Amino acid sequence: MCTASFTSGRLTVSSLQEEALSADVSAPIDLLEGRYYEEVQVGQRFIAPAVTITESMITTAxxxxQDLxxxxxxxxxxxxxxFRGPIAPGALTMGACIAPLALIIGKKTATHLTDEITYRAPVYAGDTLDIEIVAVRxxxxxxxxxxxxxxxxTNQDGQKVADILTKMGHAYAPKGSA
Structure with a gap:
């Protein structure tokens, strides 16, 4: 199982640390390279960068x-x-939380099929959302x-604000590349 997390602006990838330490640090890293179907296993966890929702984001959304x-x-x-104040539109919350899937699937996408979301608590301006993504099937x-x-x-207080089930189509690795 590979666990990746962003902490204080630094990426921590536990199962890849040794490889990263020996890597050529001058080579650019393509964050959207993504993973082929064969490279993602059930149970694999991804910790996305936290997202802080602002009043400006709510107004823009x-x-x-056209949410009046x-x-x-x-x-x-x-x-x-x-509510203790204006709440973020559901579309903003969902968009901010499914966007990190691009870092998993990247250029190896075949299709984005469905999203099912359950909102558990309101999201307010100033809330910082922590996002954990797990491959389940x-x-x-x-x-x-x-x-x-x-x-x-979850928000900064550890309160669960949303659960999302997303179905994505990953491209297969080219034959002979495995």
């Missing part, structure tokens, strides 16, 4: 998605509905390998 709900912009309306298809990822999202 409301405009971009006052719950996202009006402190009084949010308070009247039991693999299935070989004719043109690509299907991998299901469970994404677990």
């Amino acid at each position: 409301c405009g971009l998605f 709900a006052l719950l996202h912009r009006d402190h009084r309306i949010a308070a009247e509905n039991g 693999r299935e070989e298809k004719s043109r690509f390998g299907l991998i299901e990822y469970a994404t677990h999202v």
Whole structure:
């Protein structure tokens, strides 16, 4: 099992540390290189960089998605509905939390099939979201390998804010490359 995490702006990859220490540090690293189907195993965990949601992000998301709900912009309306302040639109939360899949699949994508999300708690401006992605199922298809990822999202207080199940199609490694 490989565990990768970002801490204080530094990437920590436990199973790859020795290889990284001996690597040519002058060579650029393509973060979107990604992994072929054969390179991801069930149970493999990925810790994505934390994302802090800002008021500006909420405002931009409301405009971009034409989300006119006052719950996202009006402190009084949010308070009247039991929230401590305006909450982030669900589309913003989901987008911020599934975007790290690009670092896993990268250029080796075949297709992004589905996302199922369950919101567990509101996300507010100032919340920092910690994102853990786990490969939970693999299935070989004719043109690509299907991998299901469970994404677990918590805020800075450790409160679970969302769970996402994503199905992605990974390209197979070229024949003879394994």
